[in-house]
Amino acid sequence: MTPEIESTKNTAPDPEPSAEKTISPADGVSLSGETEPATDTKTPSESLVGEERESVGTEPPEDEEGEMNFIGHLDEIRSRLIKAGIALITVTALAGIFADTLVNEVLIGPLKRSSETITLQNLVPYGQISIYLQVIFFTGFVGSFPFIAYQIWKFVEPGLHENERQASRFVILFISLCFFSGIAFGYFVFLPISLTFFAGFGSTLIANNIAIQDYISFVMGALLTTGLVFELPFISFILSKIGLLTPAFMRFYRKHAIVTLLIIAAIVTPSTDLVTQLVIGIPMILLYELSIWISSYVNRKNNALKYT
Secondary structure, three states: OOHHHHHHHHOOOOOOOOOOOOOOHHHOEOOOOOEOOOOOOOOHHHHHHHHHHHHHHHOOOHHHHHHHHHHHHHHHHHHHHHHHHHHHHHHHHHHHHOHHHHHHHHHOHHHHHHOOOOEEEOOOOOHHHHHHHHHHHHHHHHHOHHHHHHHHHHHHHHHOOHHHHHHOOOHHHHHHHHHHHHHHHHHHHHHHHHHHHHHHOOOOOOOOEEEHHHHHHHHHHHHHHHHHHOOHHHHHHHHHHOOOOOHHHHHHOHHHHHHHHHHHHHHHOOOOOHHHHHHHHHHHHHHHHHHHHHHHHHHHHHHHHHOO
16 A cells, blocks of 8 residues: 555544634623623513413402402301201200190190180191191290391391491390280280180081191281281381481371271281270380381481481
8 A cells, every 4th residue: 555545544634613603792791701681581472471470479359359258258147047047956956845835835725715615626647746846846936036136137237337236236135025025915915816706706506626737827827927017116227227217207107007007907806896906906006106216216316427
């Protein structure tokens, strides 16, 4: 092999010259060799998206906040309903212990004292079980009424102003007093008058055998009706408090109200005797007069608060 051929094998090709890196100010390095601070190269749309993400992470949206308020109200309603249900179950359980006394003395007592000719009879196989259950649950509702009204009021109370709370401190006592006064009036006044009239009316050849289910429906309906009618002063208090009722309005229509109440008493009272109708009508008229006084008192309080 010749020396010329060996020289061509041993010599390697020269490497290509590397391209020199050009440095521009955009790379964060100045031409003088000093490093410049990096600048934000985000587009306006990217910056807006980032701000929205930060705002979502720090402050809750208004819809979410409103939903939490709504859920809070639902939790409050559930809590009040549970407490009212516990009170109802407790009083109902206590009434079940005295079920025989409630049926024999309280339920049938007005009928025995009014007439000895009326006989109660059961017409269905499960009639007596149904009677006992109705009496027990009705007694439980009447006995737990103040606590149920208290739970309803505690749910409404946070929405009132401080002066309205002060003016309504005894509202539960007032509601309960009106309701129990109506129950007592119905039991000791209305029922004896009605049952005495029913026992003495009609032919003596017809035996008065009353189905126990009809009798208990009549008694419970009468007691609930009188209990709700005696809530008229409380209704007057609420309507006057929100400004829908004034004492001037009630005084102006006093004559119309008295005539209407006497007509209602004549319809409700089974007897055609005027004295019996007045026994029912006079308490209703007194309730109307009491409602006028309550409305006047509430309006004076409202006017005093406006000028303070």
